[in-house]
Amino acid sequence: MSNTGLVLKDVYRIFPGNVTAVSDVNLEISNGEYIVFLGPSGCGKTTTLRMIGGHDDPSSGTITIDGELLNGVNPAKRPITTVFQHYALFPHKSVLQNVEFGLKMQGVDKTAREEQAKAAIDLVGLSAMMDRKPRELSGGQQQRVALARVLVTRPKAILLDEPLGGLDRLLQMKMRVELRALQRELGITFIHVTHNQEEALSMADRIVVMGDAIVQQVGTPEHLARHPRNEFVAKFMGDNNVLHGKISAASGGVVTIDTPYGKVEADGTGTVGEEGAISVRASVVKISTDAVPSINGVKVRLDFAEYLGDSVKLHMDLDGKPFMAKVHEDRYAEIRAYEGKDVTATWAREDGHLLEQ
Ligand SMILES: Nc1ncnc2c1ncn2[C@@H]1O[C@H](COP(=O)(O)OP(=O)(O)OP(=O)(O)O)[C@@H](O)[C@H]1O
Ligand SMILES: [Mg+2]
Structure with missing residues (x-):
């Protein structure tokens, strides 16, 4: 199998009524990169993420990971998982049960799934809190449970849509550092969507600036800050x-x-x-x-x-x-x-x- 990472080629998404949500997107994301999609409301960030995760399909164009075509492949069958907003944790299940859940659905037997879930919980540093319920955890810890639940399926890439939205500023700052440190440790591709410039600049290996359904510019935070390609990027970066x-x-x-x-x-x-x-x-x-x-x-x-x-x-x-x-x-x-x-x-x-x- 090749190690070419995630490749979007000539990707379009046109909704009924001729709404072009995503137009002519071409991206090559290497395995292990922290990528942030940044752009104003309605520019096509979530739509792009949904197509990568398999919750929507391109109207045309292809999406591949390590050379394997993803178009039409069910989300559960992709080596990519999405962390949904508000984490969607089961309130009455413990941390361990929450993390085990996906494996249980896949029919993994009890001993194996407990072992795998414990390993994932250990990775996010919550081994001491395995028996707690989500409400007995801080916002940051809840997010780590959500990540453990995704990690247990051993994905090649993790997708996060506005993962820090709705958190207060202090917690946001703390989570930026935590998420970034965790991603470095795991070495897995993270694709993170936000409309917050500061968040993008502080977290990304590379930022993909979207505007009006197209990719306006791709680059490192420093490159975008110093060399915006056009007026849209110059103004949007602030x-x-x-x-x-x-x-x-x-x-x-x-x-x-x-x-x-x-x-x-x-x-x-x-x-x-x-x-x-x-x-x-x-x-x-x-x-x-x-x-x-x-x-x-x-x-x-x-x-x-x-x-x-x-x-x-x-x-x-x-x-x-x-x-x-x-x-x-x-x-x-x-x-x-x-x-x-x-x-x-x-x-x-x-x-x-x-x-x-
Ligand atoms: N199912 C749909 N049917 C029709 N139009 C849609 C659908 N989903 C999204 N759109 C439109 O596609 C465009 C892009 O939407 P998208 O949700 O990708 O934006 P976004 O960049 O994530 O914005 P936000 O920052 O507000 O979340 C918008 O104009 C939106 O109204
Ligand atoms: Mg969105």
Whole structure:
């Protein structure tokens, strides 16, 4: 058997009434990767996950795992399992009985299933709580039971749809670390769906950004943060400023764009006279009271400085449009003094990033 991982090729899902929920998805997911599908509501994340898990089938295209075709294969027959939201644990059964349940349904005999269930419970670190009922466990522990229940079937991949939705922020932060550590230990592919950028950035080996039923970009968290491919990704990832204009020069691998706010330059290639846009991350923008430079600088009004603990986010107004910067928190007092006033925002050419049109 090959070890090619999970491959989605030319996958479409078109619902009756001509609703294109998923369009032309091509993905190659290696075994053992932590993949996060990220995108706004309605972009096709759950539909894609359901097709991988076998709860729905593509209208066209193929899904394979290690070279084995999955289209049309019953969910229970796939080496992939889904952890449903709210974990769907049996409230009156113990942890052990909950984890054993799937094996019991498969007709595995009592001794064998107890042994396998105990091993799975041990993997998620709950051996001491095997006889408890779900209500006697914390939210995080309940999620680990749900995972043990899935692990006991020895899947190649685990699918999680918004697994941290509905948890309070503190528990979410704790579960992010726990889930990630568990996945590393198990070495199994995890595919996790969320619309939370921070969650995606903190957990994924690679993020698949979806929007309008298509894959907008695939990359490591760092790559997506630094090199968003287009305006959709730049805006959805957050904390990016996008400036539009017309390309007025393009040579030597540098493009100049004339925007209504001044000239900006970025590395890349383009055609003079065509539309162009760049994104600039909030964290690379420098704020001062210096004169506005002739290139890569704009005059903005600082509306308010938002203290975020380790940084300060500056909400600014660029001729009626929002503009953002992020500076170290030790500048909070200094920056607050500029509230309501005009300041100069600048950035280095290599920090401006040319977007695909
Ligand atoms: N069974 C269905 N019949 C018709 N349309 C559907 C069906 N299931 C989903 N859709 C539509 O397909 C699109 C994608 O839905 P999907 O549930 O995959 O989105 P999502 O990215 O998971 O969104 P959310 O973040 O809100 O969960 C939506 O426009 C939705 O209304
Ligand atoms: Mg969904």
